[in-house]
Amino acid sequence: MNDKAGNINEGGRLGLRQLDLMIRQLPPLPTLPCVVLRAAELIKGRDISDRLTAADPLTRLIASDVSLSAALLRRANAEYGKAETPEQAVQAVPTGCVYSAVLKAPMLAAGNGAAGEHKAFWTHSVAVACAGAMLAEQTSAAGADVAFACGLLQDIGQLALWQSVPKSYQRVLEAAADGRGGDIRQCEHQILGIDHPTVGRRLAEHWGFSRSIQDSIWLSHQPAGGVSATLGDSRLITLLSLADSLAHELGYSTLAGASGPWGIEERADAAGVSRDVLDRVRKALPEQVARRLELLGLNGSGNPGIAMPGLMGTALSRANAELGRLNDILLQRLEQTTVRADAFDQARRISGALRGGAALCDVLVAVAEAMAWACRQPPSAAWPVVAYSLDRAGDEMLAVCCDGSPRWRWQSVAAGDWLAAMSPTRQVPQALQIPAMSCVDVRGFDEWIDATRYLHYPLLCQGVLVGGVLVRAAEAPDALVAATAALTAEALSDSLVLVQARERAVQMNEEFARSGEAVAARRDAVAQAQAMAAVGEMAGGAAHEMNNPLAIVSGRAQLMRSAATSDAERQTWQLIADQAQRISDIISNLMEYARPEPAKPEAIDVRALAAEAVREFSSVATQAAHPLVDIHVGDDVPAVLADRQQIRRVLTELIANAVTALGDSGGTITLTGRLDEVRDAVLVSVSDSGPGMDEATLQHVFTPFFSLQAAGRRRGLGLPLARRYVENNRGQIFIRSRKGQGTAVYVQLPKAEQANHGNGDTTQNGAGGR
Amino acid sequence: MRHKAVFTTGEAADVCKLSQQTIIRCFDSGQLQGFRVPGSKFRRIPRQALIDFMKANNIPLDSLESDIIRVLVVDDEEAILDLFREVLGNDGRFEVKTASTGYDAGVLTQQFRPDLVVLDYMLPDVNGNVVCRTIHENPDLEHIRILIISGVVNPAELEKLKEAGADDFVKKPFDIDQVRQRIISLVRG
Numbered sequence: 017m018n019d020k021a022g023n024i025n026e027g028g029r030l031g032l033r034q035l036d037l038m039i040r041q042l043p044p045l046p047t048l049p050c051v052v053l054r055a056a057e058l059i060k061g062r063d064i065s066d067r068l069t070a071a072d073p074l075t076r077l078i079a080s081d082v083s084l085s086a087a088l089l090r091r092a093n094a095e096y097g098k099a100e101t102p103e104q105a106v107q108a109v110p111t112g113c114v115y116s117a118v119l120k121a122p123m124l125a126a127g128n129g130a131a132g133e134h135k136a137f138w139t140h141s142v143a144v145a146c147a148g149a150m151l152a153e154q155t156s157a158a159g160a161d162v163a164f165a166c167g168l169l170q171d172i173g174q175l176a177l178w179q180s181v182p183k184s185y186q187r188v189l190e191a192a193a194d195g196r197g198g199d200i201r202q203c204e205h206q207i208l209g210i211d212h213p214t215v216g217r218r219l220a221e222h223w224g225f226s227r228s229i230q231d232s233i234w235l236s237h238q239p240a241g242g243v244s245a246t247l248g249d250s251r252l253i254t255l256l257s258l259a260d261s262l263a264h265e266l267g268y269s270t271l272a273g274a275s276g277p278w279g280i281e282e283r284a285d286a287a288g289v290s291r292d293v294l295d296r297v298r299k300a301l302p303e304q305v306a307r308r309l310e311l312l313g314l315n316g317s318g319n320p321g322i323a324m325p326g327l328m329g330t331a332l333s334r335a336n337a338e339l340g341r342l343n344d345i346l347l348q349r350l351e352q353t354t355v356r357a358d359a360f361d362q363a364r365r366i367s368g369a370l371r372g373g374a375a376l377c378d379v380l381v382a383v384a385e386a387m388a389w390a391c392r393q394p395p396s397a398a399w400p401v402v403a404y405s406l407d408r409a410g411d412e413m414l415a416v417c418c419d420g421s422p423r424w425r426w427q428s429v430a431a432g433d434w435l436a437a438m439s440p441t442r443q444v445p446q447a448l449q450i451p452a453m454s455c456v457d458v459r460g461f462d463e464w465i466d467a468t469r470y471l472h473y474p475l476l477c478q479g480v481l482v483g484g485v486l487v488r489a490a491e492a493p494d495a496l497v498a499a500t501a502a503l504t505a506e507a508l509s510d511s512l513v514l515v516q517a518r519e520r521a522v523q524m525n526e527e528f529a530r531s532g533e534a535v536a537a538r539r540d541a542v543a544q545a546q547a548m549a550a551v552g553e554m555a556g557g558a559a560h561e562m563n564n565p566l567a568i569v570s571g572r573a574q575l576m577r578s579a580a581t582s583d584a585e586r587q588t589w590q591l592i593a594d595q596a597q598r599i600s601d602i603i604s605n606l607m608e609y610a611r612p613e614p615a616k617p618e619a620i621d622v623r624a625l626a627a628e629a630v631r632e633f634s635s636v637a638t639q640a641a642h643p644l645v646d647i648h649v650g651d652d653v654p655a656v657l658a659d660r661q662q663i664r665r666v667l668t669e670l671i672a673n674a675v676t677a678l679g680d681s682g683g684t685i686t687l688t689g690r691l692d693e694v695r696d697a698v699l700v701s702v703s704d705s706g707p708g709m710d711e712a713t714l715q716h717v718f719t720p721f722f723s724l725q726a727a728g729r730r731r732g733l734g735l736p737l738a739r740r741y742v743e744n745n746r747g748q749i750f751i752r753s754r755k756g757q758g759t760a761v762y763v764q765l766p767k768a769e770q771a772n773h774g775n776g777d778t779t780q781n782g783a784g785g786r
Numbered sequence: 787m788r789h790k791a792v793f794t795t796g797e798a799a800d801v802c803k804l805s806q807q808t809i810i811r812c813f814d815s816g817q818l819q820g821f822r823v824p825g826s827k828f829r830r831i832p833r834q835a836l837i838d839f840m841k842a843n844n845i846p847l848d849s850l851e852s853d854i855i856r857v858l859v860v861d862d863e864e865a866i867l868d869l870f871r872e873v874l875g876n877d878g879r880f881e882v883k884t885a886s887t888g889y890d891a892g893v894l895t896q897q898f899r900p901d902l903v904v905l906d907y908m909l910p911d912v913n914g915n916v917v918c919r920t921i922h923e924n925p926d927l928e929h930i931r932i933l934i935i936s937g938v939v940n941p942a943e944l945e946k947l948k949e950a951g952a953d954d955f956v957k958k959p960f961d962i963d964q965v966r967q968r969i970i971s972l973v974r975g
Contacts, residue, residue: 556938560908563937563958564863570959571869596959613941 029209030181038180039215039222045175046122047083048134049331050313055084055118056334064112064345070103073311078102078118079161080308082141082168082175086223087117089165093224100226101161115342119335123328133189135314136269137175139305141168142312143268146304147259147297154293157251158228166232167256169225173216173233174200177208184208201237213237232256239279251287258283262294266301355500362386363507379515380405380416380483383508387473387485388418390504391497395419405483405512473501475509483512552611559603566603570596605733608740615659615745619768622656622689622700623649629667630687633675636668643678645671645702649689656698657768658745666738666749670702670761673734677706677759691767697747698767703760709753717751735761793831796926800899801836802845806926812839855973858900859884860891860917861935862910866958870904873962879970888912892920895927901973902931907947908938915950922951931972935960 030038058074068075078084085102091113092098092105099105106114124134148167149160157163177185184207191203201211217234228249235243236256243250243257261278263269284294309315366382374382384403388395395401400419407414475483485505570593577589626647633645656663667687674685683705692699709717718736735751742749742763753759790797795813799806810829812818819835822828831839840847857880859870867884874880883898885891888911895903903921907914914934921927934947935956944955953972956965 560937564866567937567958567960568863568865568869571866571873571962574962575869575872593959600957600959607938 029207031209035210035215035218039176039218042176042180042219044087044117044122045083045172045179046124047081048138048312048314049123049328051077051081051084052119052121052123052335053327053331054311054313056331056338059115059119059338059342062115064110064115064342064349066111068106068111068114070107074114074118075103075106077311078106078114079164080142080145080168080311082138082172083121084118085165085168086172087121088114089225089229090223091117098226100228101159101165103161112342112346116339119339119342123331125328137171138312138314139309140263140268141171142308143263143266143301143305144168144170144256144259146308147262147301148256150297150300150304151255151259151287151289151293152252154297155251155255155287155289157255157287158249162228163252163255166229166236166252167259169216169220169229170233170236170256170260171212171216172219173212173214176215176219177204177212181208228252236260254283254287255289258287258289262297262301266298268305351496352499355496355503358390358500359503359507362390362504363511366508366511374515376405376414376515376519377416379511380414381418383475383483383512384416384418384485386508387487387501387504390500391471391487393488399488401488402486403483404485405516406481407516473505475505475512477509477513482509482516548610552607555603555607555610559607562603563600566596566600569593570600602733605737609733609737612662612740612744613659615662615741617657617659617745619655620658620660620663622653622698623647625660625664626667626687626689626700629664629671632664633668633671643675643683643685645674645685645687647687649687650691653689653691653698655768656765658747658765659741662741662745663763663765666741666763667700667702669734669738670763673761674702674704674706674759677704679706681706683758692764695764696767697764699762699764701760701762703758705758708755708757708759710755714751714753738763791833793833793836795829795831796929798831798836799926800929801849802840802843803849803899804845817842853879854881855879855902855969856881856883856898856900857902857904857969858882858891858894858898859904860886860888860909861904861906862886862908863906866906874966874969877966879966888914888917891917895921895930900930902933902969904933904935904969905952907934907936907943915947918947918950918952933969933972 055074055077058077078088079102085105088102088105088109089099092108096105096108099108109117145164145167149164152158152163153160174185177188188200188203188207191207192200201213204211213234213236217230220230220233231247231249232253235247235253237260238253238257243253247253258280261280261283265278265280280294284291306315363386366379366386380403384395384401387403388401393399393401395418400417402415402417404415470486471489473485473487474481475485485508487501573589573592573596577586577593580586580589626649630645630647671685671687678685685702685704687700687702689698689700691697718739738761739749742765745765747763747765749761749763751759751761793801795806795809798818799809802809809818809831813820813829813831818831818839820829820831823830837847839845857870857874859867859874859882861867861870861884864886867886871882871884875882883894883900885894888909891903891905891909894900903917905914905917907918909917918932918934921930921932928951931954932952933954933956934944934952935958937958944952947955954968956968
């Protein structure tokens with residue numbers, strides 16, 4: 017039965033299997049060219065967004081045509097929900113799909129005298145439909161539309177067979193016309209092995225038509241009373257079989273000119289239809305049918321229009337034209353939707369980046385990538401994409417350069433000039449070409465991008481520029497990309513503003529915390545200064561008080577010494593005097609420590625000061641002999657700005673400490689001075705090769721009067737006082753020491769600024785002024 | 787000062803323990819020989835003329851002949867004054883008088899006419915500054931040297947005192963020999 021490809025071979029009987037296959041392979045049922053032509057005229061100029069109502073001529077056209085009804089019902093039931101009638105189907109399916117289904121419907125070729133047969137079939141279907149609708153209406157057995165649809169589609173099986181197995185069906189028709197085989201169904205059985213109600217029903221089932229339609233296709237050719245009353249729509253079916261008989265009676269016959277009797281009276285009784293109703297329907301039917309045929313373009317028999325050879329071609333080209341136009345509309349819509357979808361995608365990505373408190377830098381990278389994507393220009397090393405964010409005042413911008421690699425660069429730039437060039441765009445969200453000049457002016461930008469071929473997409477929030485993106489301009493940027501970019505920019509603006517606000521909040525919090533710390537530190541410093549001042553006052557008074565008795569002790573001891581009779585006595589009295597002097601020195605140091613004199617800075621040559629310090633030390637040294645101090649001060653060491661007396665004192669203290677550290681064991685003391693380029697200051701150091709200090713001692717080395725017995729410390733106040741003086745002169749002091757490796761104390765002092773800039777000028781002026 | 791060859795009227799008054807006006811009158815009247823500095827009105831008295839005058843008027847010559855340095859010590863602490871009395875008084879080169887208030891200092895300066903005042907500038911009744919200035923700005927007394935002693939070294943204060951007329955500064959506690967030497971060189975220098 018089937019050839020190798022599985023196609024149905026004609027000439028044999030159709031088994032159920034083949035029937036199934038046939039139904040599945042069945043293309044949309046064809047309609048008449050004039051119907052398509054009529055449809056094209058109705059659709060002409062319509063937009064796909066129009067809604068089709070039940071009263072719309074197009075809807076009525078579809079509802080009147082077997083194939084179109086079937087196609088729409090099939091479509092509706094497959095994808096858009098249950099539809100019982102073609103009107104419902106038309107409203108369920110999107111308008112564009114309706115037009116499409118109608119315009120691309122296949123058409124029956126009008127050759128071999130088939131035109132007449134086609135018309136007969138169409139007329140019969142319409143007649144049955146009209147009669148059924150009228151009967152249903154009159155007897156309130158079912159809705160008119162439902163009855164119409166059922167009636168219209170009753171013989172759909174025939175059309176299907178006609179399409180699938182035209183040659184075999186031709187034989188059936190001939191047999192039926194002869195009257196040889198009985199009525200058409202018997203002929204079908206004989207030749208094909210299956211009848212058209214069965215086929216129709218299978219088809220209806222496959223296409224998802226409603227139960228009513230399925231049943232009416234299957235059972236409406238049953239003899240009167242042959243339909244079981246338990247069937248839900250038995251009444252309708254009975255009515256439809258009556259309608260069918262009426263149609264035949266009135267001459268709207270199908271393919272084979274069959275003859276009566278039609279059993280109308282029995283069917284009418286079975287259907288519960290009175291003779292009155294019957295007569296009314298008989299009377300009204302012709303007119304209704306004529307109207308429907310008119311609608312379909314099948315007006316009157318013998319209309320040359322139907323048989324016209326070129327009709328099909330005309331219908332085809334008209335349908336084609338309309339289809340083309342509708343296609344264009346769809347494409348346009350698609351474009352717009354695509355743009356929106358793209359923008360939406362990008363916005364979604366950005367909001368993903370916003371989650372979890374992403375930093376401004378990261379969000380800017382996401383923004384840059386989003387815009388690049390929207391503009392179809394992926395960032396690359398040669399053509400990076402730049403996104404920037406403006407701070408609230410509009411003075412500073414944070415810019416991110418995205419070049420497709422995982423690492424990206426960013427920098428803070430003064431917005432200034434560049435913004436001035438951009439200001440016309442603040443209010444207008446359009447893509448702009450950046451003037452090459454203005455990009456080069458922005459510090460750092462010119463090294464990132466070649467400004468001549470970039471487009472600027474500003475990000476605006478309520479009309480204010482909050483940031484923007486610079487993307488390479490394509491050779492010929494098209495409108496679609498521009499639209500996508502514009503939409504994306506809108507979505508991105510809000511995200512950017514959000515992140516900016518969050519960054520500002522974080523910054524403010526940090527500043528607040530910092531200022532809190534600063535306030536606390538300030539308070540502490542003030543408290544300490546106040547305490548120190550109080551100590552200083554006290555020390556001043558105490559010193560005066562203490563030095564008087566000390567002077568008396570010292571003076572009296574000296575007097576006693578001069579009256580001493582023995583060396584031992586003399587020495588004792590001298591000792592007393594010395595100790596009194598020592599106490600006085602300690603008091604002096606304490607006073608200096610508590611309330612040092614304000615520094616009187618001057619430019620000091622380091623080498624000279626070192627020599628002075630060594631001399632001063634020697635002059636006050638208690639030991640007769642002490643190690644010499646090696647002075648190494650480089651020639652390139654600049655002058656320092658400090659109080660001469662105080663710093664000299666510092667060096668003297670350090671030297672004294674070093675001498676004490678070396679003790680009797682000898683060793684070297686080195687005083688060096690050099691320029692420290694990293695700190696941009698002068699570094700003077702005093703180092704000794706003495707025993708050094710351990711960790712514990714080192715910790716307390718600047719504490720006044722620290723009592724731990726330690727080598728290298730001459731007096732309780734030496735180093736603390738040195739530090740006081742050094743800090744008084746805006747310097748720093750630090751100490752390096754290790755047990756067994758000696759000690760080095762470093763004093764860092766500020767360079768004296770060059771104060772003689774105008775030297776050359778003054779000589780000139782002097783010469784001129786004279 | 788004792789070894790001067792020529793005296794001014796103030797110095798002459800000092801030596802004779804008379805007022806300067808008296809000396810001037812005697813000079814002008816011819817009782818006291820002398821000369822005027824050429825080109826000015828200043829009077830000068832040669833040593834011999836002064837000696838003659840003093841002899842003629844029975845003024846004791848020991849102040850002229852002796853080179854004892856008269857020192858006035860001003861300090862509010864009695865023990866310090868005691869100390870100075872011993873340090874200087876027992877030394878034959880000096881004659882010491884002491885005062886413990888600014889007022890007493892003023893009175894004694896007039897009476898005793900010291901060559902040098904050792905002054906503690908933290909006095910109970912008046913600032914040493916004032917004492918300095920008073921002595922320094924008095925033409926009768928401006929030749930008196932002033933040595934400030936104090937327990938506190940305050941460079942700013944010292945500057946002011948120097949401006950007010952102080953000549954030198956010694957810190958307590960001090961070396962007694964150094965102080966004696968300082969006094970001698972200030973007066974003789």
